[in-house]
Amino acid sequence: MTTPLRLGIAGLGTVGAGVVQIVQTHADLLAKRTGRDIAITAVSARSRKADRGVDLSAYAWEDDPVTLARRDDVDVFVELMGGADGPAKAATDAALAAGKHVVTANKAMLALHGQALAEAAEASGVALRFEAAVAGGIPVVKALIEGLAANAITRVSGVMNGTCNYILTRMESAGLPYDDVFEEARALGFLEADPNLDVGGIDAAHKLTILSAIAFGHRVDFDGVALQGIGRVSIDDIHRARDMGYRIKLLGEARRTADGGVEQSMRPTLVRADSPLGQLEGGMNMVVLEGDAVGQIVLRGAGAGMGPTASAVMADLCDIARGLVLPPFGQPAAALALPSRAKTATPRAHYLRMMLRDEPGALAQVATALGRSGISIDRMRQYDHEGGEAPVLIVTHPCAPGDLAEALQAALATGVVAGEPVALQIEAA
Amino acid sequence: MTTPLRLGIAGLGTVGAGVVQIVQTHADLLAKRTGRDIAITAVSARSRKADRGVDLSAYAWEDDPVTLARRDDVDVFVELMGGADGPAKAATDAALAAGKHVVTANKAMLALHGQALAEAAEASGVALRFEAAVAGGIPVVKALIEGLAANAITRVSGVMNGTCNYILTRMESAGLPYDDVFEEARALGFLEADPNLDVGGIDAAHKLTILSAIAFGHRVDFDGVALQGIGRVSIDDIHRARDMGYRIKLLGEARRTADGGVEQSMRPTLVRADSPLGQLEGGMNMVVLEGDAVGQIVLRGAGAGMGPTASAVMADLCDIARGLVLPPFGQPAAALALPSRAKTATPRAHYLRMMLRDEPGALAQVATALGRSGISIDRMRQYDHEGGEAPVLIVTHPCAPGDLAEALQAALATGVVAGEPVALQIEAA
Known part of the structure; x- marks a missing residue:
């Protein structure tokens, strides 16, 4: 058995407490499966006093997560504070710059700063892992x-x-x-x-x-x-x-x-x-x-939830304990393409709901307006009038979102539609 | 980029051909994701002549998979022949002994020889991977x-x-x-x-x-x-x-x-x-x-199927290309416990179907026989007679399999049950 993998955990909410709990209760299991002890050396959170249902007395306390991230006795910085910027980002930057692995559940930070963070991790040769950021316990x-x-x-x-x-x-x-x-x-x-x-x-x-x-x-x-x-x-x-x-x-x-x-x-x-x-x-x-x-x-x-999210954080930690360091997004950050957004949106069938005023020919006017904008109707149902207005449901054949927006404007322009129509896409079978 | 990961593939049925196809068509993708080229150097199968829909002309041919497994220019032996013993086992043994990684889809071989194979892989410090052996493309x-x-x-x-x-x-x-x-x-x-x-x-x-x-x-x-x-x-x-x-x-x-x-x-x-x-x-x-x-x-x-199974084989190969070598069963083979079978089977609800002879009191006799053996009935339905016999369905409360077998014997002993009753377990909700 090699030296333990030493964790510094910043953020002791539900997920942080869950991680502490697993490290404490499953120490043997983790060592057997990863070939290494996994140990917490220091923790950090906003309030030192809160009762989190776990015993933190054996761990060093840091008020400042950036200081925690840079500690010599921390191999992996576990970021569970949340927030795209602020302390979470500052501490993660500090950890990566100091050559520490980072495990985080912070989807906002990754969605907004993922590229820079991945580049920093790869430059330092460390892991940046975020299984818990997406779909909780699902790997x-x-x-x-x-x-x-x-x-x-x-x-x-x-x-x-x-x-x-x-x-x-x-x-x-x-x-x-x-x-x-x-x-x-x-x-x-x-x-x-x-x-x-x-x-x-x-x-x-x-x-x-x-x-x-x-x-x-x-x-x-x-x-x-x-x-x-x-x-x-x-x-x-x-x-x-x-x-x-x-x-x-x-x-x-x-x-x-x-x-x-x-x-x-x-x-x-x-x-x-x-x-x-x-x-x-x-x-x-x-x-x-x-x-x-x-x-x-x-x-x-x-x-979401304590157990599932902590399970995902721990899976990342087990991979690091086992020596696995991959580029965070599965290939080198420098090789990731610039975003190339699709020029034209995929045509989709839509569900439309609108209230028609009680006027002769109202339905025909709407149908005509849709048809002129190239929206083809798959199904249409008019329900009984409710207080002078009749709900109408329309299922369209697949259509471009631009055409649909134009069609809805045209439908509104007829003057027979009360209020704002609702348009929801329908998943292709 | 380091040297290529060189594959020797034994078995060129559907899955083998699928693996060859992915290596050929996704060479760039695989290199980008794993940081290494993945290349086939040699192949082996029963018949050299069969048309498998893939071009094998660039690869060395071996009639004997054991020889293939030991080739100096093979880093990973990909075993896709099948069969718990015979050539698949011999070649896998040879590969592990020669310090080659092994990727296999062979569930029978693993189910019967998994322990010895894992020990051999760990002794050689190589990977033995088998994602494709279980549930096809599902990782x-x-x-x-x-x-x-x-x-x-x-x-x-x-x-x-x-x-x-x-x-x-x-x-x-x-x-x-x-x-x-x-x-x-x-x-x-x-x-x-x-x-x-x-x-x-x-x-x-x-x-x-x-x-x-x-x-x-x-x-x-x-x-x-x-x-x-x-x-x-x-x-x-x-x-x-x-x-x-x-x-x-x-x-x-x-x-x-x-x-x-x-x-x-x-x-x-x-x-x-x-x-x-x-x-x-x-x-x-x-x-x-x-x-x-x-x-x-x-x-x-x-x-199952060509694509899904080949996808799983390739995932194992990508892990090896990325340098991941874990104990095959997730912890050292020597640490795996001896099987400890549960002493008593978990009680489960059962569905019973039997044919009752058209005799007065037949249903009561069966119900009594079940009750005496401690089988408690949740639901019971008798259907119309079909040619002098009436199908009876019984859903039991959870019961031990031993008690159920005894109860069915007792029901048969009443003489009112025609043929053999069918008993199927019901999954707990």
Whole structure:
């Protein structure tokens, strides 16, 4: 047995406490599996006094995570503070510059600074690992970088924010409106301090863009994600979608397009109710990887929580203990292509919901407006009038988003549509 | 860039040809991702003349795989011949003794000789990798050894033989009896030369026992698998199970039991129709990994076929090119425990189907016989008589297999049961 792998952990929230717990309770297991002892030497957090349910008395305490990151008795800096910038970024920079390995769960930092961090890690010859940043306990970064290493990846998709999935499935199962379930989720502690990170799709988009960079070998391109949150998904939409055999999920997708670009999107999407994604309940995550040799691989698991996230952090630490140091994004950072965004968006079928005023020929006017903009209608249903307005559902054939936007403008211009139409994409079967 | 990683490939069937194809078409991708060229130097197969759809002219040919395995210009011996013993074993032994890495898809060889092979690999300081041996393209060996390295694994289960799953789902969808679908599968080339490897559950049990060894840190123990094939599953059972909300799958399970042992089984099992396993169609595989920190991870993908299996072989080769050499079963072979089989089988609910003779009080006699053996009945349904006999379905509460066998004997002794009762376990929810 060689010398222990010595950890400095910054951030002692749920995940940090979970990591401490695993190191303490599974010391023998970890040593047997990695051939090395894994030991914590120092920790850091905002408050020294909080009771975290784990005994920290054997570890040195640092108030400043940057100081922790540079300690001589730390081999791996474990960054679990969060936040794209600020102390997390400063300490990570310091650790990499000092030749320490870094393991982090910080998706925001990677989505915004991944390229520079990867270059710094490679320059120092150390590992920068972030399995816990994407889809919690699911080993999806490993599956993509290593398990599918010989595949040209064609598509990565999935549900990557458990809170949004909880809200959408809870709305359906309880028949509650969005605002009520949003408040429930806040009360349960499921939401980030800035809830828009969750319901605005930002957190999930951070994750998607990390997977996209690995899958397609380009620099992380968070600004390249077409982003739409779940705030406008109504209980009505959920019910109407269900009637047509769909469920609504916040679906992320990164795909290689025909023009050689990459298209990244994170949007509420109708998926077949009987598909694996359609059946995903509550806070679960599911990632679908598609490669030219392997076909389709589906991975499902808890996307958050103490145990699952700590499991992913520890897996990275075990790899480092076993001596594995790979380029963070699966190939040298210098070789990563500049983002090449797809010029034209992939045409997709859409679900449209709008309220028609009770006027003769209203439906015909809308249909005509859509048709003139080149939107072909697959299915259309008008429901009974509710207070002088009738809900109309339209499922289009695949259409370009630009054409659809134009068509919706034209529909509004007829004057028979009340309020703003809702348009949600439908996943191709 | 360092020197190329040089492969010697023995066995040029579907998978071998798939590996050659990936090496040839993805040379740049592989070099970019692994930092090394991957090159084939020599190949071997039974017939030199067969047209395999790939150009082999640049590679040396060896008639004898043992000679291939020992060549000076081979760094990795890629064993894709199959068969637990014979040439595959001889060549693998030779390769390991000569200090060559080995990548193999040979589940039978590993299930029967895994311990000796792992010891030989570790003694030579080389890798012995077998991702392709379990669940085709799904990176499940990697997920277990690396992705869940910090978890005490509690249970590994899943559907690991695509042919059996094809037969069972096809019986249901087409309403055809077992024998007809078996012949269909044979005509489609889905069955092994010895079909009992598939339908007898042996192939799936080979895979299970490899995962169990990794999960629980014991020597592979194929003889410890309680094995039951699908040959006695009738279309009647499939329909009756469906009526009760179940589907029948050949389910493998390895679990840590309360007495500290490990229980391995591969049996036709009723699973909830609305569960991920219940929805698994056709030739797909699904593996469910359960760990104390991560909870439950579900992995789904193609369990066989040229692309998926070659993808897994190539993933192992990429790891070797990247310099990763781990103990084959995730910890040193010498540290693997002797198999410790669970003393008492886990009690499970069972589905029983039997034909009752048209006699007054027949049902009561069976119920009494079951009750006297301590079998408690959850649900019972008697169907209309068919030619003087009435099918009876019974769902029991969880019971020990020993008690159940005794109870079925007692039921037969009443004389009111025609033929042999069918007993299938039901997966706990």
